[in-house]
Amino acid sequence: MSTMLRLHDVYKAFGGNQVLTGLNFNVRQGEIVGLLGPNGCGKSTVLNVITGYCSVDRGEVEVRGERVSGMAAHQIAARSVRRTFQLPSMPARMTVEEVVMAASTASHGLLSTLWRPAAVRRLEQDTRERAHHLLDELLLTKVAHLPAASLSGGQKKLLGIACAMMEQPALLLLDEPMAGVHPNLRSELVTTLKRINGQGITLVIIEHDMHFISETCSRCIVLDKGRTVADCLPSELENHESVVEAYLGKKPGGQFQVAGAVA
Structure with missing residues (x-):
C-alpha cells in the first residue's frame, strides 16, 4: 500500500512556544487514522502545516511522494487535499x-x-x-x-465535511468532526465516514471521542509535546504506557478511562 502522507522531522514554533518538535509519521493510502493527544500537543498545528495554513520551520511534509511543505494553501488543495476546521465560520x-x-x-x-x-x-x-x-x-x-x-455548531461541522467532499479529495483531514454533533447523529456520521473511505479517500481525524475513534479508525497516532509517542491500534490505546502518561502523567495502575481523560 503506497504512502499518502508523510511528515519527516517537522518542527514548528510560534514565538517561544515550540509546538512541533521533530514530528514523524506516515499515513498509507486508504487508511482512516486517528490523530490524538492531550490539549495543546499540536494536533491542529499538524493539520495547518499539512495544508499550508502555516509553514514549517524545519522538516518535510509530503503528499503522495511530492513535497508540499513550502507550498501555499491553494497549491496544496490542488493536490487533492481538503480539510475541515474545529470552529467553522459560515x-x-x-x-x-x-x-x-x-x-x-x-x-x-x-x-x-x-x-x-x-x-x-x-x-x-x-x-x-x-x-x-x-x-x-x-x-x-x-x-x-x-x-x-x-446552523447549530454540529450542523456547521457536517456542512464543512460536505464542502470538503465536493471535489472528491484523495486526502481528507477532519478537525474534531464529532464536537457539537448531536448524539443521535453519531452512528450516521461513523457510517458516512466509512462510506467516504470506501470511495478510496484517505482520512486523518483529530478527535477526543474515543468511542468514535474505536468505531471509525484503523490506526491511531498519538502526539505529546509535539512528538509522536504512539502508533497503534485503537484497542491498544488503553494500556499503552506512553499514551497513559501523555494524558494522565502517570503509569497505568488499573483500568484506564481514556474518554474521561480527554473529553
Whole structure:
C-alpha cells in the first residue's frame, strides 16, 4: 500500500512556544487514522502545516511522494487535499446549498464557457446534483435553504465535511468532526465516514471521542509535546504506557478511562 502522507522531522514554533518538535509519521493510502493527544500537543498545528495554513520551520511534509511543505494553501488543495476546521465560520448571506455549491472548483473556469450557455447550464446542474447528494448523505437536506450561519455548531461541522467532499479529495483531514454533533447523529456520521473511505479517500481525524475513534479508525497516532509517542491500534490505546502518561502523567495502575481523560 503506497504512502499518502508523510511528515519527516517537522518542527514548528510560534514565538517561544515550540509546538512541533521533530514530528514523524506516515499515513498509507486508504487508511482512516486517528490523530490524538492531550490539549495543546499540536494536533491542529499538524493539520495547518499539512495544508499550508502555516509553514514549517524545519522538516518535510509530503503528499503522495511530492513535497508540499513550502507550498501555499491553494497549491496544496490542488493536490487533492481538503480539510475541515474545529470552529467553522459560515457566511450569513448564503444558504447551506449555496455554500456547498461554492466549494466546487468546477465553475472556476466559468469565463471560458460564457459563449456556450448549454455548457454553463450543464456545469451548474452537475454541481447542484453533487451538492444535493452530499447534503442528503450528511443529513442536511432539511436545512439546505436556511442561512448557513444559522446552523447549530454540529450542523456547521457536517456542512464543512460536505464542502470538503465536493471535489472528491484523495486526502481528507477532519478537525474534531464529532464536537457539537448531536448524539443521535453519531452512528450516521461513523457510517458516512466509512462510506467516504470506501470511495478510496484517505482520512486523518483529530478527535477526543474515543468511542468514535474505536468505531471509525484503523490506526491511531498519538502526539505529546509535539512528538509522536504512539502508533497503534485503537484497542491498544488503553494500556499503552506512553499514551497513559501523555494524558494522565502517570503509569497505568488499573483500568484506564481514556474518554474521561480527554473529553
